[in-house]
Amino acid sequence: MWEALIITPLTSLLLWIYDLVGNNFGVAIIVFTILIRVITWPLNAQQMKGAAAMQELQNDKEWQAIQKKYKDDREKLAQEQMRIYKEKGINPFGSCLPTLIQFPIIIGLYQSIIRALAATPLDLLKLSRSISINPDLVNLIPLNSKFLWMDLSRPESINIFGFAFPSLALIVAITTYIQSKLTTPTSSNPNDQSAAMSRQMTIMMPLMLGYFALTFASGLSVYFITSNLLGIVQYAMMGKANWRNLIPGTKQTPAK
Amino acid sequence: MKIKPILFILFSLLGAVLLTSCSGASTTWHNLSVDEELAYIAAGSHIYAVRLSDGTEVWRYPEKASGKTVFYAPPTLTDDGQLLIGSAGTDHSLFYLDAKSGTYKHQFEGALARWVAAPLVLDGYVYAPGGDGILYLLDMQGKLLKSFDTGAPLWSQPVTDGKYVYLAALNHHLYALQPQTLDIVWEKDLGGALVGSPVLSPDGALYIGSFASKVTAIEAVSGKILWEAPTDGPVWSGLGLNTDLVYAADLKGKIYAFDAQSGQRRWNPIQPDGPILGAPLPWKDLMIFTTETGAVVGVDADGKVKPLASYQGKIYAPAVGAGDLVLIAPLETDFLLAAIDVDGIQAWTFIPEKK
Numbered sequence: 211m212w213e214a215l216i217i218t219p220l221t222s223l224l225l226w227i228y229d230l231v232g233n234n235f236g237v238a239i240i241v242f243t244i245l246i247r248v249i250t251w252p253l254n255a256q257q258m259k260g261a262a263a264m265q266e267l268q269n270d271k272e273w274q275a276i277q278k279k280y281k282d283d284r285e286k287l288a289q290e291q292m293r294i295y296k297e298k299g300i301n302p303f304g305s306c307l308p309t310l311i312q313f314p315i316i317i318g319l320y321q322s323i324i325r326a327l328a329a330t331p332l333d334l335l336k337l338s339r340s341i342s343i344n345p346d347l348v349n350l351i352p353l354n355s356k357f358l359w360m361d362l363s364r365p366e367s368i369n370i371f372g373f374a375f376p377s378l379a380l381i382v383a384i385t386t387y388i389q390s391k392l393t394t395p396t397s398s399n400p401n402d403q404s405a406a407m408s409r410q411m412t413i414m415m416p417l418m419l420g421y422f423a424l425t426f427a428s429g430l431s432v433y434f435i436t437s438n439l440l441g442i443v444q445y446a447m448m449g450k451a452n453w454r455n456l457i458p459g460t461k462q463t464p465a466k
Numbered sequence: 467m468k469i470k471p472i473l474f475i476l477f478s479l480l481g482a483v484l485l486t487s488c489s490g491a492s493t494t495w496h497n498l499s500v501d502e503e504l505a506y507i508a509a510g511s512h513i514y515a516v517r518l519s520d521g522t523e524v525w526r527y528p529e530k531a532s533g534k535t536v537f538y539a540p541p542t543l544t545d546d547g548q549l550l551i552g553s554a555g556t557d558h559s560l561f562y563l564d565a566k567s568g569t570y571k572h573q574f575e576g577a578l579a580r581w582v583a584a585p586l587v588l589d590g591y592v593y594a595p596g597g598d599g600i601l602y603l604l605d606m607q608g609k610l611l612k613s614f615d616t617g618a619p620l621w622s623q624p625v626t627d628g629k630y631v632y633l634a635a636l637n638h639h640l641y642a643l644q645p646q647t648l649d650i651v652w653e654k655d656l657g658g659a660l661v662g663s664p665v666l667s668p669d670g671a672l673y674i675g676s677f678a679s680k681v682t683a684i685e686a687v688s689g690k691i692l693w694e695a696p697t698d699g700p701v702w703s704g705l706g707l708n709t710d711l712v713y714a715a716d717l718k719g720k721i722y723a724f725d726a727q728s729g730q731r732r733w734n735p736i737q738p739d740g741p742i743l744g745a746p747l748p749w750k751d752l753m754i755f756t757t758e759t760g761a762v763v764g765v766d767a768d769g770k771v772k773p774l775a776s777y778q779g780k781i782y783a784p785a786v787g788a789g790d791l792v793l794i795a796p797l798e799t800d801f802l803l804a805a806i807d808v809d810g811i812q813a814w815t816f817i818p819e820k821k
Contacts, residue, residue: 329579329597329619330554330580330582331495331582331621331661331782332495334659334661335702335717335743338677338700338702338717339717345679348658348677348678348679348700349657349658349677349678351636351658351659351677352618352619352636352637352659364578364579
């Protein structure tokens with residue numbers, strides 16, 4: 211089911227793009243990511259709006275008041291929260307549902323990239339099956355995994371004075387951090403647990419993705435970077451990016 | 467609300483697990499080789515030497531599993547009693563072991579990627595095809611002498627007629643190289659990825675199957691194409707040669723027999739079972755094929771199929787002949803190795819003892 215609905219179509223699409231862009235797998239991953247990002251644009255926009263609305267709610271006087279008033283009555287608190295959601299037209303799942311829907315697509319993307327690279331016999335066997343419906347794609351195997359200075363089927367590093375410097379992992383971590391900082395609305399409420407959670411994610415996500423970039427095939431890093439940059443662009447186009455948050459020592463401003 | 471950080475950590479771990487599974491912990495399958503007394507099976511964390519007479523373990527290497535070394539490539543035996551095998555793990559080493567005792571002797575550490583194929587030994591030199599696309603010329607102590615970069619993974623053992631070394635690469639190219647200098651004598655683009663080794667005939671022809679769904683016959687000395695014959699699916703495995711017939715099998719599970727001289731089909735393709743990845747084994751009057759769906763079948767010169775054995779697991783590795791026995795290395799079974807006779811009757815199975 212997963213194979214037929216997600217992996218096979220995504221892999222075929224990736225190879226079709228690879229063929230179209232002149233057998234350059236790096237460019238194919240970038241185009242592929244842009245395409246997927248465009249298709250999931252409404253979902254991303256909904257998620258960003260939902261997250262911002264939820265965050266803004268944390269600064270709402272009435273919201274803060276009911277938190278205090280019903281701190282010992284969870285049932286009543288939940289009822290009041292639902293009332294405010296309704297009044298303000300906020301869907302409490304508006305930020306996480308799109309993420310949940312996208313999650314299989316993201317995992318499918320990773321798997322398609324790894325499969326298309328076919329760096330091992332089992333991967334090649336799976337790839338040959340994924341594209342067996344189109345014999346022309348079979349002739350593309352093996353894919354040219356060289357892109358700029360990288361071999362996309364292996365973790366990347368640049369040799370600097372004998373030291374293997376993982377430049378791509380660093381770029382992944384930096385772009386993830388920038389995206390997180392720009393897209394995370396801040397809260398003036400010191401007791402806001404979800405804001406504290408967002409701050410933790412701003413640190414943990416770059417570290418986690420940076421580690422993945424360090425460990426896995428650099429084709430994934432190209433995907434991460436492209437996806438991060440597109441996320442930043444999308445947020446900026448929506449007028450939600452907090453550019454001042456990037457400057458260290460500056461008092462953070464809430465999202466508009 | 468305190469549960470949220472924990473959820474986030476769990477979410478991160480789930481992501482890591484999913485990505486790790488994407489990269490594939492198991493990358494290929496077991497492979498084996500034999501001498502007069504022992505079978506050597508590369509089976510993940512260890513290589514096992516198994517006595518052919520009764521299927522008992524003689525030694526294993528390494529004694530304790532390492533996270534860095536994984537063995538799947540077919541081992542190569544040398545005339546001076548060494549067993550050469552590359553690691554498909556993260557260390558990318560080619561090990562030189564004593565074949566009788568499994569003792570470590572030498573190691574080559576210069577490869578850039580995992581090893582999938584077996585090295586070839588010719589006149590005291592090792593021709594080791596790397597997953598990084600480089601053919602390494604090494605001495606018998608693992609010292610690098612020269613290299614030849616094809617730019618694409620090498621997953622099959624080179625073959626030789628003593629004059630040249632013939633090397634198939636995933637980049638669709640078949641190379642004829644001068645031994646020791648690794649200078650190109652000729653190279654041919656065969657239109658599709660070359661996963662299996664070419665087969666050499668005594669009269670100087672090379673036969674090879676490709677992902678371009680065809681079998682090609684080439685004059686070994688010149689690289690001139692003698693004939694091409696289509697198959698219905700991509701050919702993964704090496705081919706089998708028996709007197710005047712060239713046997714091939716494809717990923718659709720079809721078996722073909724071509725006239726070695728003309729490339730004409732001798733009989734209509736037969737499809738005894740699932741996809742075939744292992745090269746056929748010429749054995750007595752039969753050509754023995756293993757299928758992904760766990761079947762072992764013999765095919766005679768008239769295209770008659772003789773089922774020999776069937777296993778619950780998958781078989782990707784080719785069958786290997788050892789005297790009167792045929793050795794099979796299936797995956798996903800409770801044993802690593804099975805020995806069957808000409809009638810398919812099981813002589814023994816090998817299950818490694820837990821240590």
